[in-house]
Amino acid sequence: MPIDYSLYLVTGRDLLPEGTTYIKSLEESLRGGVTVVQVREKNVDTLEFLEIARQSKALCDKYQVPLIINDRVDIALAVNADGVHLGQTDMPVHIARSLLPPNAIIGVSCNNLEHVQQAIRDRVDYIGIGPVWPTSTKKLANPVIGVRGVGSLLAALDGTTVKAVAIGGVKSDNLLRTLHGSMSPSGHKLDGIAVVSEIVASHEPYAISRTLRETYTAWDACTAEQKAKPSIAYTAENTKAGVANLMGIIQTTNPLIHQITNVVATNQSANATLALGASPIMATAPEEMEDLSRVLGALLINFGTVTDKAGMILAGKYANCERKPIVFDPVGVGATQFRRETAAQLLNTWQASVIKGNAGELGALAESQEVKAKGVDSVGSGFADPANFVKNLARRERCVIALTGKTDWVSDGTTVVKLDNGHELLGNITGSGCMVGTCIATFCAAAFTQANTESKPSMPVRGDMLLGAVGGILALTIAGEAAANRSDVRGSGTFLPALIDELYNLRPETVLEKARIQVIS
Template sequence: MKPTLDYSLYLVTGRDLLPPGKDYFESLEESILGGVTVVQIREKSADTGEFLTIARQSKAICQKHGVPIIINDRIDIALAIGADGVHLGQTDMPISIARSLLPADTIIGLSVNTPEQVRKAAEDGVDYVGVGPVWGTKTKNVTSPLLGPRGVAKMLEGLEGTDVKSVAIAGIKSTNTLHCLHGSVTKNGRALDGVAVVSDIVGSTNPRAAARKIADTVKMFKAYEPPAAHKYTVTSPWWENPHTVDMLKELAGSVFESVQIFSPLVHQITNTVVTNQSANATIALGASPIMATSTEEMEDLGKVIGGLLVNFGTIKDLDCMLAAGKQANLNRNPIVFDPVGVGATAYRRAAADELLSTWQASVIKGNAGELAALANSTEVKSRGVDSVGAGFSDPARFIRDLARAERCVIVLTGKIDYVSDGHTVVALSNGHPYLAGITGSGCMVGTSVATFCAGVSMSAKSNSGAENGRLTRGDMFLAAIGGVLAVTIASEFAGVRADVKGTGTFLPALIDELGKLAPETLRDHAKIEIVHVS
């Protein structure tokens, strides 16, 4: 009978990565004591005799602590030491032949990089797959395309309905483990069983602490459930409550109160067309803007901001966007991503993919053309920053599915705005026609959403402590609703003012009305409908 493996923290060895003076066997045992659950012995340059000696001594250490041992590539070594399993590459021995040579209870793993390889691996009866490379790595020459967490999620779709386990590999370290795990979940909920780590543990002078850090993250991811009693979170579907709309209005107003109480610092990397009006809108809502674009500032800023907006309408400073997002994730700050004009050029599409593969967005906001391009949908076309055509035939279903795929809240802006957390979809019908006639009105919505997200973030950190304040998609869902409502409700007040004669006088009036807006106004004037998606 095959053993049941815990793949949570899968260590792949690499003696060439050991720090000066660190003994390999000492490092291995310390790693296991730190939480490693599976060990793969990889020796690409050792001859057979040396590999055998290392494998035998490694097995003795693994057996001592009850940790299974896997041999990379070499079936003869696995047979010689009685290893628990082997791991094969795409160009190694076929699974069927390997299975015929090995004892029936041997675990067999396979490296995969494409959906076709995943499906074939499942058909061939492997026990687990190593999906990657997730990110670039210095531990081996990477020739296969980098997947990123979103790409890993696509690979996992091929394992749905099977018992095949999965680990992600390449470039994984303590600073990106949570993003890898969180971003690699399919829209149907299939998640990774663990992460495979090499240099972050083997190359550490304290491998026990390095392993513990990653092991704790994996454990937290697998065990974490949104707290049912969180101030701004409702964990059951909204439609199960007969007073859902009233509840949403009340909670959106409460989020606005948190903005005014905590006056969060909102970091905005935005396009040059709207920088000034975005800053003014942030101030009007009761928060504080900082429009910093120097990569060197990102580490310090990440420690003090309440939230981050990344808007690449006039796309530049890509390195800054990457660094800011990494720091936001590290410091548990929400990220609002506004992929302005993402469908206009191949460069924008590639940049958006790189950003979303590097950090986890909390909210993605865009018009129909932008979100269609992000989802690789042909239903809606874009021209520059504008959408072309009638829009989605079923916008509610589209954004619900996109929210599930991206593991975040999605905001679809238009004549009617839609917001979804992947479970619930709401339609928001506030707004004035003048909004469509001013440059950057959609960008202002992104700023408002980021400000509301920052307010929730500061509230969570204040209530739970800066290190332990955690946000859920429920929090971001409410913040996104509130952020959209703030701009659209303010626009209704601005549009009917006597001093507003057209779009030229409308913009300053809109800023005025954002400054006058109060939580109770948001609650009283919000037009919210819950959209049921079958």
């Protein structure tokens, strides 16, 4: 029979809260929606393990849920369990297979590509990929993979029947990030999540199990729904028209744009937001993030000075919970190891809607050797094939990528848009790149509003983030052209206030007339 791996419970009696028995907790978990149970007992003698397994088997049979035994093939055979889960240092799969009944389930823990490839050769039924998050449940023998590291392992399963669950630190507050981020570029997704302490250590295992199962089910349905939708056929004309429409939404809705941004450009960014018709709030205290997530239109995280990491982490997590757009600007990410590690931590913690950066920054994020970074700037001629670069990075990060420079490139992983507006004076003022991020966040807020007003979905959707990114870039670059051509602009000192003026005076018809767009399929 096909196995539903969506909510895979791994037991741990040492985690039970005071006053709760193992059997009571397990039954509440099963009632709440657990679909597979793995009994893990590391520090007990065989007789005690056998008794726990026997009780677990009876309860799982009552709820028609498969029972898996961790490590011990003898215990699995003794209680007629449905299968075993093996670690990398446990009994080899082929020996376990020879001892177990023909229809027994065998799963294996995997931490790297070599493990996954061996599991495929061994013809296992499923793999447990992890640890995905840091966890205190057990001492980690393998490095944390991170959400973004799961996709490459899932890609190895393409064309096989092997199922996959994520394990290690998975909780209700990071479940959506785990599910969305743990997907291969080809769209291969997890078949379930394995949970330990979130359920076992809870005083309300029924409620938390139900929440986890419902969240997984809703995400799975939403993913299928999005996959079934016909892709948007972008053209230069309908893209420009879409941007013009978003400008009207900004003016009528005045979205709140929460910005944790580069202290060098805070004032310019706030003024640019106001000029476009939105409202800025430059809040950094971690204590404010949950409340702000409920009212913001979009979140911009620009870590040019990397001084508010705690606020950035929480702001992104709460914005994800509210399904609000997040624009990430990894300023100077290639300059230091600290910045690279911080970017990885942020992107593993929350899902960005748009990642915006210059060639040096995005090259560092993609671990490309094709371009080099010099502080916050990129040096050299750039990418030989920028269209494919942004498309591939968008697929890997599962978001829109905006590559800024003399020519701007934007992709959602399917469509690539080439933009040729702008003026060299934009590169001669501090914070022009930061202001691009501000403008993108403002247009993404409008795209979010549009999507959730027109279709009224059952759960909030982010909207057309490709259009939001294109709109933000066009707004600043077209305003930059207009500012540079003013008679009162004589250099970078007079250019900045003129740029804010032109953002303020920018009209949809100007974008329709001036935008230089090429859509590449």
